[in-house]
Amino acid sequence: MAKHSYAQALVDALHDSLAADDRVSLIGSYVLGLGPQRHLMDRIRQDFPDRVVDPPTAEAGAAATGVGAAMAGMRPFVDLGTGSFSFLAWSQITNEAAVSCYMSGGRITVPVTFHLLHGVRGGGAAQHSHSPQSMLCNAPGLEIVAPSNAADAYGLTRAALQSNNPTVIVSHARLLGLEAEAHKTPVPIGRADVKRRGRDATVVANSLMTHYALVAAERLAADGIEAEVVDLRSLAPLDERTILDSVSRTGRLVVVDECPLRCGIASEIAATVAERGFGLLRAPIVRVTRSQVPVPYSAVLEAAITPDADKIAGAVRKVTDKH
Amino acid sequence: MSEPLPEQSAWRLLETMLLIRRFEESVLRMSAEGHFAGHYHLYIGQEATGAAVISVLEQRDRLNTTHRNHGHVLARGADPGRAMAEILGRASGLNGGRGGTLHLSEPGLGFLSTSGIVGGCISLGVGGGYACSQKKDGSVCATFFGDGALEEGVSFEALNIAALWKLPVLFVCENNSAGAWAPGQGYPTLVHASSDLRLIPQSVGMRAVRVDGADAAAVHAAATEAVARCRRGEGPVFIEAMTKRWPGSNPLWPEPATGVTDIAIAAGERQAAGEHRDWIERHDPVLRLARELARAGGVPRLRALDQAVGTRIDAAVKFALESPLPAAATACEHVFA
16 A cells, blocks of 8 residues: 555645536645645646635635635635634634524535644744644534544545535644555544554544554553554544444543643543443543643743653553553 | 934944844754754844834833844844743743744833734734823834735734824834745745735825835834824824845745855955845845945944954853753743733
8 A cells, every 4th residue: 555645645635626526726725834745735736727826814814715605606625824823714714604504594505624734843832833623613513624644634635625514624733744554535524433443441532642642552552551542533523432432342531632621622522421431431531631831832841731652651551550 | 325324323223233133143053953943034134124113212112023023122132142042942031931933022121022923913013002002101112014914904903993093103014025936936925916015004094104124224214203203192103114035034944045144245355146146235234234334434343343243142142052941840830920
């Protein structure tokens, strides 16, 4: 099986979506940021010159253009750049795109796709390191996906551009260069994926945290602890079934997420399992998240507040009582 | 060409501009040597604007700046050692390693904040002006931003509020997109439907002037007049300072495209060379002012000044490199006051 970077898979998905559907266009072509992979987007600019535009630094305007065009029957892909900049387009995403279907009694559809680069990326400090997806989860009406590898990035991007709903794709800035087996297979929105089987504890993760969870699981396996890693892939809608099925096998749960602790994705998973799977649990749930603090600049502080494989392994040892 | 500055003022401005230039050249070196990781923006090519505007401000005045802040913070008198330490993420940095290169801030010198969000600065500056007007002490707020900030919607809201309420705000638009790269090369260039940015503040009735941002005397004259109007309660003024973008500007990580500035070029002892000769000879604001002073018989003083600035920057770099990293246990401090 050929290996592709996450960035390449994203570009392939956009190219195939543009080729498959005339209604698809790109508002913002720096989907891969300004880093080393950015030239991969040249192929799309060359092959679809009339369907790629680069807006001014105007996130609200770009998002509104996408939302309005979607209401008029198009399927725009709006790139918002660094996830922290999505706050400038917050009203258009959460208070226009997310609510219009419901507010119209189902008569308006808003098939717009937003993409942003989220996460602690190294020296980005407080204003360039956000993971806004937990806040977006408080906007009913949005589909939110957080792929962790090339195949999921491809499948979920294709699915987002085929969806009749407003969809947000969050790509971790540190995933872009990561290579994995590339399939061009569909990935349905709303379906989690068990990335590793294990009997002793369930580790629920998403995006980059899935990799840290898999690294932690390898280390734990060396000590005879078998962790099962569930990759959410979609944050909204949430695949409760796959999570509860896993916990029913392991009886123990660690939830990992890069959003801050309070009201985050990890809190939501923990609450769902406590509510619907309390009888399955043999130990208290542990959350491993970013600390409740803006992201600092200095590398040593950044590491202190961000989840990593060591912290995840420590949490699994705690819930399995094998310190 | 503007009226030349009085000689002593010109030397003071050159000292500030040279300090900024040598500081930024050191930042480039620190990055190349791997002393910090994040992306960053340099003020090379815009020194005349920041140095001249800030020289007009008084201690009671407020100001704020952007991701391209190093020059402004130094021009206002922040310690170069603590500024460099912040860029290296050290505990003794201006902001304890929390902010880094994009957010150098010195509230003790009147800075409101240093926002890395495009449009963030121009709008917060209106708040600074509102505070000045509430105090009724004749103070003003100078807010620095790039041409890109005017692409954001909040900038229009901010300009309108400032004009409507006649707030004492000096809007300093540092337009460094003139002659920048063509679109599609990765670095944003001017993407306004109009090529005359003055039309935007003028649409809300604001006085707007354009100056050569590489001409320290011209910026100084424009800022002096603008600040006087603000202090008299005549409302905000918008200055568009035009500079030719420094060739080392790159997406995220600048390159030392023009090398270490050679003051001997200003003294007429050497010629600029290489691919970027035109920028060095015609658009480098530091060499431009240095050349004027050198022509007036100031070559020995110029050399002594460069040496003194170099010594100061060397000490700043040494201080920063010797500063300890913050303790991991302190990562959650300062979330609240």
